[in-house]
Amino acid sequence: MKNLLLFFLFSLVFSFAEAQEKQPPPSSIDKFKSGIGVVDMKKILGQSTAYQNLVEQFEDIRRKHRNSFTKQEDIVRDEESNILKQKNVLSKEVYAEKVKALGKKINDLKAKQASEAKKFETDFEKSTNKIQGALVDVLSNIATKNKVDLVFAKSQVLLVGKEIDMTDEAIKELNKVLPKISLDN
Numbered sequence: 001m002k003n004l005l006l007f008f009l010f011s012l013v014f015s016f017a018e019a020q021e022k023q024p025p026p027s028s029i030d031k032f033k034s035g036i037g038v039v040d041m042k043k044i045l046g047q048s049t050a051y052q053n054l055v056e057q058f059e060d061i062r063r064k065h066r067n068s069f070t071k072q073e074d075i076v077r078d079e080e081s082n083i084l085k086q087k088n089v090l091s092k093e094v095y096a097e098k099v100k101a102l103g104k105k106i107n108d109l110k111a112k113q114a115s116e117a118k119k120f121e122t123d124f125e126k127s128t129n130k131i132q133g134a135l136v137d138v139l140s141n142i143a144t145k146n147k148v149d150l151v152f153a154k155s156q157v158l159l160v161g162k163e164i165d166m167t168d169e170a171i172k173e174l175n176k177v178l179p180k181i182s183l184d185n
Helices: 002-022 041-047 049-085 092-145 167-177
Strands: 036-039 150-153
Touching (some): 036 092, 036 167, 041 049, 041 167, 049 092, 092 167
Parallel strands (some): 036 150
């Protein structure tokens, strides 16, 4: 009985190994057959028309605000220079009052600059999150279409075969779905 069971197990293992050998090698049609896909997030963002447009908008707004603040800083410096010129003409109390008012103006300007910078960063982050949301939808559709169960970021994987890289397809689809986005403000 023991020999019969051993013979049965041996023939089962042999049959399984033989069946594995008879399977044809994966072809290019069987792309993503492994059920695993990989995407290069840096490449996707770098070639996303929406992300490139968003960066351009951010830089343009940042440049305009920097120029505006530079003009305001120049005005404050001129006021400071005028106050210094009047130091010997004004009484100590009036001079101290003008210096105090100028200090308040400088602090208000700095606070406004910091507030604007934070607002732009927040708006940029919100818009970037919209792009990432659209990318997740695109990847989900690609994964469903190709019967992929698991998608990794390429940066998290040591070695990647070209047959499981979904990056180019994701870029093409993302640019179709979300060609442009505006900076939330």
